[in-house]
Amino acid sequence: xxxxxxxxxxxxxxxxxxxxxxxxxxxxxxxxxxxxxxxxxxxxxxxxxxxxxxxxxxxxxxxxxxxxxxxxxxxxxxxxxxxxxxxxxxxxxxxxxxxxxxxxxxxxxxxxxxxxxxxxxxxxxxxxxxxxxxxxxxxxxxxxxxxxxxxxxxxxxxxxxxxxxxxxxxxxxxxxxxxxxxxxxxxxxxxxxxxxxxxxxxxxxxxxxxxxxxxxxxxxxxxxxxxxxxxxxxxxxxxxxxxxxxxxxxxxxxxxxxxxxxxxxxxxxxxxxxxxxxxxxxxxxxxxxxxxxxxxxxxxxxxxxxxxxxxxxxxxxxxxxxxxxxxxxxxxxxxxxxxxxxxxxxxxxxxxxxxxxxxxxxxxxxxxxxxxxxxxxxxxxxxxxxxxxxxxxxxxxxxxxxxxxxxxxxxxxxxxxxxxxxxxxxxxxxxxxxxxxxxxxxxxxxxxxxxxxxxxxxxxxxxxxxxxxxxxxxxxxxxxxxxxxxxxxxxxxxxxxxxxxxxxxxxxxxxxxxxxxxxxxxxxxxxxxxxxxxxxxxxxxxxxxxxxxxxxxxxxxxxxxxxxxxxxx
Numbered sequence: 001x002x003x004x005x006x007x008x009x010x011x012x013x014x015x016x017x018x019x020x021x022x023x024x025x026x027x028x029x030x031x032x033x034x035x036x037x038x039x040x041x042x043x044x045x046x047x048x049x050x051x052x053x054x055x056x057x058x059x060x061x062x063x064x065x066x067x068x069x070x071x072x073x074x075x076x077x078x079x080x081x082x083x084x085x086x087x088x089x090x091x092x093x094x095x096x097x098x099x100x101x102x103x104x105x106x107x108x109x110x111x112x113x114x115x116x117x118x119x120x121x122x123x124x125x126x127x128x129x130x131x132x133x134x135x136x137x138x139x140x141x142x143x144x145x146x147x148x149x150x151x152x153x154x155x156x157x158x159x160x161x162x163x164x165x166x167x168x169x170x171x172x173x174x175x176x177x178x179x180x181x182x183x184x185x186x187x188x189x190x191x192x193x194x195x196x197x198x199x200x201x202x203x204x205x206x207x208x209x210x211x212x213x214x215x216x217x218x219x220x221x222x223x224x225x226x227x228x229x230x231x232x233x234x235x236x237x238x239x240x241x242x243x244x245x246x247x248x249x250x251x252x253x254x255x256x257x258x259x260x261x262x263x264x265x266x267x268x269x270x271x272x273x274x275x276x277x278x279x280x281x282x283x284x285x286x287x288x289x290x291x292x293x294x295x296x297x298x299x300x301x302x303x304x305x306x307x308x309x310x311x312x313x314x315x316x317x318x319x320x321x322x323x324x325x326x327x328x329x330x331x332x333x334x335x336x337x338x339x340x341x342x343x344x345x346x347x348x349x350x351x352x353x354x355x356x357x358x359x360x361x362x363x364x365x366x367x368x369x370x371x372x373x374x375x376x377x378x379x380x381x382x383x384x385x386x387x388x389x390x391x392x393x394x395x396x397x398x399x400x401x402x403x404x405x406x407x408x409x410x411x412x413x414x415x416x417x418x419x420x421x422x423x424x425x426x427x428x429x430x431x432x433x434x435x436x437x438x439x440x441x442x443x444x445x446x447x448x449x450x451x452x453x454x455x456x457x458x459x460x461x462x463x464x465x466x467x468x469x470x471x472x473x474x475x476x477x478x479x480x481x482x483x484x485x486x487x488x489x490x491x492x493x494x495x496x497x498x499x500x501x502x503x504x505x506x507x508x509x510x511x512x513x514x515x516x517x518x519x520x521x522x523x524x525x526x527x528x529x530x531x532x533x534x535x536x537x538x539x540x541x542x543x544x545x546x547x548x549x550x551x552x553x554x555x556x557x558x559x560x561x562x563x564x565x566x567x568x569x
Contacts (some may be wrong), residue, residue, distance in 0.1 A: 001091075001410045001411055002152075002404065002405060002406065002407060002408075002410050003403070003404040003406075003409055003410045004326075004401075004404040004405045005326065005327065005368055005410070006325070006326050006327040006330045006331045006334065006410070007163065007323060007324070007327075007331055007366075007404060008088055008323075008324045008326055008404070009322050009323060009324055009327060009393060009394060009400075010321075010322055010324045010400060011128065012324075015152075016019055018213035018447070020493055022453075024142075027074075028071070028074045028075050028078050029089075029090050029094075030321065031068075031071050031072065031074070031075045031094075032094070032317055032469065032532075033075075033094055033096065034094060036072075036308055036309065037072050037075070038097055038100060039306065039307065039416065039504070040059075040061065040072055040073075040076065040306050041075075041076060041079070041095075041100060041104070041462075042100055043059060043304040043306060043501040044059055044080065044281075044287070044304075045100065045103050045107065046077055046304070047059060047112075047273070047279060047304060048080070048107060048113070048243075048277070048279065049103065053274050054147070055269070056163055056273055056274055056303060057273055057274075057303055057304050058273050058278065058279050058281065058303050058304070058541075059165050059280070059281045059282070059303060059304050059306065060280075060282045060284070060285075060300065060303035060304065060305045060306065061073060061281070061282065061283045061306050061308050062279075062284055062285070062286070062305065062307050062308065063284075063285065063307060063308035063309055063380075064110060064285055064304070064309075064379065064380055064381065067309055067379055067380060068308070069283055069308040070249055070283060072308065073247060073249070075090075075119070076281075077115050077245065078090075079091075079104060079108075080112065080113045080115075080245055081112055081113050081114065081115040081241075081245060082109075082112075083110075083112075084108050084109065087108070089547050091105065094403075096105045096487060097290060099541070100455075101529025103278040111240060111242040111243075112241055112242060112245070113241055113244065113245040113248060114143075114147075114235055114240060114241035114244055114245065115143070115245050115281070116139055116140050116143045116245070116246045116247065117139075117247045117248075117249070118136070118246070118247070118248045118249070119141070119248070119249045119250055120141050120249070120250040120253040120254065120298055121254055121257050122135050122252055125200050125463050126254060126257060126258070127257055127258075128258060129258060129260075129262070129265065130204060130207075131200045132254070132258060132262075132265070133156075133224045133265075133299045134155075134157070134198075134203060134204075134361070135158070135198075135200060136224065136246075137155040137156060137224070137227065137512035138155060138157060138198035138200075140155075140228075140231060140244075141155050141158075141248075142198070144235070145239070147237070149238070149240045151231065151234045151235060151238065151240075152234065153227065153230045153231050153407075155198075155227075156200050156203065156219070156402055157195050157196075159219045160195055160206060160219055161192055161195050162197065162206075162219075163217070163246055164188055164191060164192055164195075165192065167217075168243070169215070169217070172187055172188055174210070174215065175187065175188070175191075175509070178205075178209040180205050180208065180209065181205045181206060181208075181209040181433050181480065183205075184199075184201060184202045185202060185205075191206060197426040202439055207219075208308070215261050217233055224265070224268075224269065225268050225269060225271075225272060228244070228269065228272060229272060229278070231244070232244050232272075232276050232277060232278050236277070241374070242277055243276070243278060244277065244278045244279065244283060245279050246278070246279065246280050246281065247278070247281040248281070248282050248283065248354045249283045250283065250284070250285075251283060251284045252284040252286055252288055255284075255288035255290055255291065256288050256289065256290055257510075258290075259290040259291075261519040262291070262367060262441050263291055263295045263296065263298065263299040264289075266280065266299055267298060267299055267301075267302050269366055270299075270302035270303060273302070273304060280303075282303070284345065285335075301551055308497065309379075309380045315376035315379055315389065315516070316361055316363070316364060316372060316375075317360055318390065319364055319367075319372070319375065319389065319390070320360060320363040320364055321366070321392060322390070322393055322394075323363070324546075328409070331365075332408070334365070334366075334413070335362060335365040335366075338365060338415060338493070339361075339365050339369070340369075341493055342492060342493060343358075344367050345369050345370065345489055345492055346361050346362070348360050348479070348489070349361070349369060349370065349373040349479055350373075360374070364402040365370060365408070365415075366403070366404075366410075366414070366415050366416055367400075367416050368415035368416055368417045368418070368490075368491075368492075368493075369492075370417075370418060370486075370489055370490045371416050371417055371418050371420070371421060374418060374421060374466065374470060374480070375389045375392075375421070377470045377480060378421065378425060378470070380472065381469075392421070392424050392425075393490060395424065395455070398420070398423055398424045399420075399424055400416065403416050403420060412495075414494075415494075416462040417459060417463070417490065417491060417494065418462065418466050418467075418490045418491075419458070419459040419462035419463055422463070422465055422466045426440070426443075434492065436468075436469055438524075439465055439468050439469050439523055442465065442513065442523050443461075443465055445463070447461070449512075450512060453506075456496035456499060456503060457503055457506070459491065459494075460487065460490075460491065460500065460503050460504070460507075461507070461512065461513070463487060463491065464482050464487055464507070464513050464521050465523075467480055467481065467482035467486060467487070467521075468482050468521075468522065468523045471522075476480060481520060482513075482520055482521045482523075483518075483520050483521075483523055484504060484515070484519040484520075484521070485501070485519075485521055486506065487501065487521065488500050491521065500519075504521070507521065508521075509511045532553055
């Protein structure tokens, strides 16, 4: 029997929430608020309700891929923009902080914002500052139109169409004389048709052609701040909404594409927040390398900057929410049989946090408890667009689904151990040589030799590597240290558990990964051989093993220091 006979994954679950996907419009209510979400919501409420400039700022959310920042932002969007009747059940059932709920209700009973959502470079439409401004205008106008609203403030596309339809100039003759423009359109009607679809390339070719001295025609507004201000005033005056909420997901890619002028433009737009109800809501996974720290700092001054990480409890719950029990009775029997044996380990991993954490880890069966624990560290540290914890869940080759479909895993009562996580995220480790170069180099240098020793050796080796990669994070550092204790815990309950001491001794003696005097299998970042480093540590420990030896190290200085301590007291 395979695990897939008793357990599967929900097909309608969204491993990645796309703010522009209509499916997200109903999916948002599945979001479980966390401490970080309450912080995000609180900052947003501060921004939209306060009259103080220090609070009245736009929002900038940062976090690695897969931490849930887009899903959280989707919830914020709906809470700020949907009709009150559409969000009342979520407010009642999910928002448990009374103070936040009261403040949000007070705001929403009288006001709502109109949402505009953009994502990255909009499938390549954005490649410079002009295309950025044109696309922003287009998306705002299109969003209003799709919601049934029409405003008189024209976009640059509409101004160009008006000009072409009314000008006495022979546009077809200009097209014939301008090869660049002719490569996009063959006639005036062709240009107008493409401008109605907001074709950025056609617009820019037309703008460049008409700006030449022989024509000297200029119809673009170019002042996006003034244009946004006019749009906001009209939607307020017409009763469409009480302001604009411009959400831009994956904004890092925009800054990486437009390598000059972007920070100043964003600053200018964000400054509108102080005087008008126009809010930028940026979502990014890192700072752009195209700008200096000073550029980023000036830009950030106009925003509430919020770091959004994946809390362990959130990770467990989101992962568990994707699991579908096909045969609930059989599943519960299997889970109890395996997971109840790991009660002590789960208490160690959760630091006796609460009973909910224990239940959540058990609900992730057939994940090994340690593998489930490491998923939150992975989500915060190495998630990318191509590799996230939720994508691991749905991967049919090397991920959780692949494990469920594998033969004999269920009959052999196997759990998904840390080596599977290493295999799946190896490409991410390999791509970041600064953080993980020494770890991945150790893998590539020694994996073949380890694999020849047998599967248990290979699994333990990969587990050691994964802990070494995860040690960078400060939170729960003890549980991610590649210590002898933790390595054994990684494979607690596995059929080779009794051989772990033998495997670790082999790794140490044969310098696969050596054990330091503290019992840790840390991969050395120094150029000296690990055994020389270990010997030096042992000598240092023996030199300072008691207070007498410490004082004797520099007798005169230490005696004077101790004497001063007693005299001062």
